Amino acid sequence: MSTLKVVAIDFGTTFSGYAYFSEHEYKRDPLKTSTNADTGRLASYKTSSCVLFDPTRNFHSFGYEAEENYSALKGKNHDWYYFRNFKMMVYDKMGLTRETLIKDGKGKTMEAITVFSSAIGYLKSHLFTNFKKQSTSILDESGITWVLTVPAIWDDKSIQFMREAAEKVGICRERLILVLEPVATTLYCKKRFPLQKGTSHNVFKSGEKYMVIDAGGGTTDITVNEMRTDGSIRELHKASGCDWGGKNVDSSFISVLADIVGKDVMENFSVINDYDFLALLNDFEMKKRTISPDLNESVTIKVPKSLPETFSERNPRSKITDVILNSKYKDQLTWIEHEIRMDANLVKTLFDEICMQIVDYLNDLFTVPAFTDVSCILLVGGFAESLMLQTAIKEAFENKKIVIPKKAGLAMLKGAVYFGQQFR
Structure with a gap:
């Protein structure tokens, strides 16, 4: 029989994931942990914090899979519920309860506890499926200690909300521990940097x-x-x-595009063509990870064709290239068909404010x-x-x-x- 000793789940605003260690790993190395190595579009050990529900409000998918499924729906997604970066949606909602509602990208509401519990349930199921594939022995689920991370700024009601969300998908209260994020971070660093040899x-x-x-x-x-x-x-x-x-860097990037095509065009594009808007942000996410103070080359970002099309519909007598030539970005940005090339200095300024x-x-x-x-x-x-x-x-x-x-x-x-x- 194979035993998972501890499983930890972390909900981030952008990415979510789990880590664990098994009895076998513990005997070899008490500090050895494993993570969900997601195979999505981005090179990450977590997956995107996205949840998709069908029109009947039943859970459909989570993470990169939810992104792909939602994008595949294209113009048929109006009755679906798609929550992205849902942790941020409750950032200002202290005192979370079972009745707390959050809105998806199109303004449709759902109980926050349903969204959170569905995400926990998915990660739990994903873990068990993967673990059973890798092990030939029977998995004993009863002895697992579950750990959920919670923001230090959350109040007691919000922490209780997270506990109830976990219990809703079958995690036993007696086997569940909640840890404040800074405490978990400190413990990791303390384990990994115990001596600091050679320092003062x-x-x-x-x-x-x-x-x-x-x-x-x-x-x-x-x-x-x-x-x-x-x-x-x-x-x-x-x-x-x-x-x-990090999402503030994304916002700065979107602001640059809005300066060119117009704020109304960007807002219309992000709502009507939300699947293309998501693709734009994902491409930028990959590129921004490579940006450093030493960057000297321009950065190329793919732009969905629906964005220039939206611009043309609202500005039939204008061309994006002409707008750029008459803007403050004329020497820093070029827009060629479905790609934009941003000067290295312009890209780096996207990080300045944050x-x-x-x-x-x-x-x-x-x-x-x-x-x-x-x-x-x-x-x-x-x-x-x-x-x-x-x-x-x-x-x-x-x-x-x-x-x-x-x-x-x-x-x-x-x-x-x-x-x-x-x-x-």
């Missing part, structure tokens, strides 16, 4: 203060902690931050007397993998030790697995 200080020695910056797709959450003598964590600054996530907002907030935080002696910054989350953000923080805080784990987007998820091990 140890990040995790008793009395050391450190900052955790969890930069995700939708938000950037910041906490300040102190290590106690018994190895426990004392919270000095409760999670704060704002909607300063990076500046994060750095400015950190500068303000470090003026607080209790935090002036914070010596280390742990930078994690999907957006933390951006070389543009990494460089901005390193340059702004040269006097701080910056720790960025490999695959920073998985730090919290793997930390949640370690957290679950403590309760076995």
Whole structure:
């Protein structure tokens, strides 16, 4: 009989996934964890945070599969329910309950608990299916410890909401643990950077203060902690931050296009041709991962033909090329049929505002007397993998030790697995 010891599930604004360790892995390496290596369009160990329901409100698909299915529906998707980045939809909804409603891209509403529980149920099913394919022995589901990550800014009602969503898809209350995201992140870094040999200080020695910056797709959450003598964590600054996530870079990109074709054209395009709008964002997502301060070459992004068609319908006497020649982008951007080529400097400016907002907030935080002696910054989350953000923080805080784990987007998820091990 094969035993899964701990399974952790993380819902990100942009990507969601799970990690686990089995009895077999634990005997070989107590720190060994496995993740869902998704085979979707983007190179990621998670899958897209998208849920698709059919017109009768029954769950249809999740992740990249949901994106593909929704796009395939094209003009026949009006009665379907498609939720993308649904975690961000409840960002300002403190006190989540079973009655809380969220809207999909076309304004249709559904109970938030149905959306969340369907996502948990999918990831649970995906895990079991894959695990059974890889193992010849019988899977014992009864002994699994389940761990769900929750934002530190959520209140008790919202945390209870997540617990109920998990129970709704068969996860036993007695086997379920919820962990705050900064706690999971700290535990991961503590496990992976235990000694810090060759440095002037140890990040995790008793009395050391450190900052955790969890930069995700939708938000950037910041906490300040102190290590106690018994190895426990004392919270000095409760999670704060704002909607300063990687999606802001997407918004800056869309704003550039709106400056050219018109805000009304972009809004119409994103609603009427939402499947093409999704394809545009996905192509940009792949390209933005390669952008660094050293980038010198132009970046080419595919543009669905429905966007210039929408422009022509609303501006029959104008051409996009002429608009560009008369705009501030005339020397920075070219639009050739269904591709746009953006100058390297223009692409890099898409990161400027969001990076500046994060750095400015950190500068303000470090003026607080209790935090002036914070010596280390742990930078994690999907957006933390951006070389543009990494460089901005390193340059702004040269006097701080910056720790960025490999695959920073998985730090919290793997930390949640370690957290679950403590309760076995």
